[in-house]
Amino acid sequence: MAIQVMLLSVRPGAAHHSALEIVAKDYLQRCGKTLPAMARVFRTEKMLMEFVRDEKHVGAALFWIADLGGKSLDSVAFAERIREARDNGIRRFMLAIGPADGWSDEARKAADLRLSLGAMTLPHELAWLVLSEQIYRTSTILQGHPYHLGH
Known part of the structure; x- marks a missing residue:
């Protein structure tokens, strides 16, 4: 059975419709059945954390946050962690x-992993694009597809 990936974001105000977001959504759609992916935006961290608690309450869920002080993973290690989660029954x-002002201590404690996207701070849309592409890249790594090679 496939693991479903949910790319979540805290963004107050209206959702942005930038060119970066269009490309990011395209990457998520390309994941297909191998790694079904969806995106969801929340207006507040509290709303996102309530969603996460509900998903974890149902069971077999893993929650990672993008956080400047987090662990750095290359693409293969990222894919391997998702493969391990899937193979261990995470659904x-x-x-x-x-949020723009950073995660609360509660969110950091609730996270199963804090993931660093690098030492630089990125705007939401660029972080969204980077993670969307890495989720797609993970789907290709899990399939043994050549997309990852040489990129």
Whole structure:
């Protein structure tokens, strides 16, 4: 059975419709049945954390946050972690981009992993694009598809 990936974001106000988001959504759609992926935006961290608690309450869910002080993983290690989660019965993998002022201590404690996207701070849309592409890249790595090679 496939693991479902949920790319979550905290973004107050209206959702942005930038060119970066269009490309990011395309990457998520390309994941197909191998790694079904969806995106969801929340207006507040509290709303996102309530969603995460509900998903974890159902069971078999993993929650990672993008966080400047987090662990750095290359693409293969990222894919291997998702493969391990899937093979160990995890059915929902939630990866979240936090509010502009950073994650609360509660969210950091609730996270199964804090993931660093690098030492630089990125705007939401660029972080969204990077993670969307990495989720797609993970789907290709899990399939043995050549997309990852040489990129």
